[in-house]
Amino acid sequence: MSEELRRICLLCLQEKVIQNSHLLPAAFYPDLSEPTAENPNPAIVSKEVAFQSSRQLTADALCAACEHLLNSRGEDWVIRHRWQRKKGFLLREKVMKAKYFITDGSLTAYHLAGLDNVNVSKLVHFATGMFWRASLNVWTVNRIKKRFISVGKYGDDFRRFLLGEADFPSKAALCLTLSGQPEPLLLAKLPHSVTRDGYHLHSFTVPGMKFDLAVGNQIPAKFGTMGLTSAQNKVIFVDDALDLLVHESVRKVTRNTRMVAGLRKHAENHRKQQSEEPNS
Ligand SMILES: [Zn+2]
Numbered sequence: 001m002s003e004e005l006r007r008i009c010l011l012c013l014q015e016k017v018i019q020n021s022h023l024l025p026a027a028f029y030p031d032l033s034e035p036t037a038e039n040p041n042p043a044i045v046s047k048e049v050a051f052q053s054s055r056q057l058t059a060d061a062l063c064a065a066c067e068h069l070l071n072s073r074g075e076d077w078v079i080r081h082r083w084q085r086k087k088g089f090l091l092r093e094k095v096m097k098a099k100y101f102i103t104d105g106s107l108t109a110y111h112l113a114g115l116d117n118v119n120v121s122k123l124v125h126f127a128t129g130m131f132w133r134a135s136l137n138v139w140t141v142n143r144i145k146k147r148f149i150s151v152g153k154y155g156d157d158f159r160r161f162l163l164g165e166a167d168f169p170s171k172a173a174l175c176l177t178l179s180g181q182p183e184p185l186l187l188a189k190l191p192h193s194v195t196r197d198g199y200h201l202h203s204f205t206v207p208g209m210k211f212d213l214a215v216g217n218q219i220p221a222k223f224g225t226m227g228l229t230s231a232q233n234k235v236i237f238v239d240d241a242l243d244l245l246v247h248e249s250v251r252k253v254t255r256n257t258r259m260v261a262g263l264r265k266h267a268e269n270h271r272k273q274q275s276e277e278p279n280s
Contacts (some may be wrong), residue, residue: 073164098110173213
């Protein structure tokens with residue numbers, strides 16, 4: 001093995017042989033391709049850039065043991081349960097067998113108590129791993145090394161949680177919203193943040209799933225009392241309007257960037273399709 005790849009692994013902090021690893025797991029890339037489109041490459045959007053290319057976002061950051069830990073404690077399960085073009089959306093099928101808890105407009109919260117086959121700890125580990133890796137200053141975009149979000153002083157708390165050395169940070173709360181649409185918007189929005197009064201809200205989207213992570217001293221009660229990490233009410237939300245909201249947020253990003261025409265067309269077509277189909 002080559003000498004220059006021995007470095008400190010950013011997860012276990014030990015000197016190891018470092019692997020080239022993905023920010024967005026490679027298994028999601030085929031879901032992001034529309035084979036019949038003019039440009040069949042994956043559609044990926046971040047706060048500043050929209051790109052539609054077959055290049056995958058990778059960095060040399062973790063050792064093989066830590067990669068394996070992220071796979072086995074979260075990623076593998078989420079990948080098996082994600083929305084897939086030919087297989088449907090296994091996670092949503094399982095969640096919608098639960099009793100709904102609250103419904104409000106397009107949004108329904110499903111209570112996970114008693115649902116043994118929805119593995120909340122795997123969902124939490126996967127999402128935390130995505131947010132934590134996005135906070136590392138190792139990703140090269142337009143030849144510049146960058147981080148996508150900053151989790152400030154909580155970075156080490158998340159790192160130790162991922163290793164199983166600490167509980168999920170008490171100053172953080174995680175929510176998951178699933179698309180209620182038969183075919184979700186086929187794009188990924190990489191982790192990005194907004195600053196609110198007393199906390200930061202970080203989010204990312206893969207087809208059919210949006211994860212939100214609130215971090216700070218003054219997280220609103222709604223995050224604490226309902227969500228994946230809530231002690232009171234473990235719920236997953238299903239929202240018929242999720243794709244429209246994601247589409248709107250992507251339009252805002254892409255207005256400010258050199259937008260790939262095919263990606264814009266794809267999002268517009270999806271919006272049209274949804275407004276034509278009655279929700280069932
Ligand atoms: Zn490691």
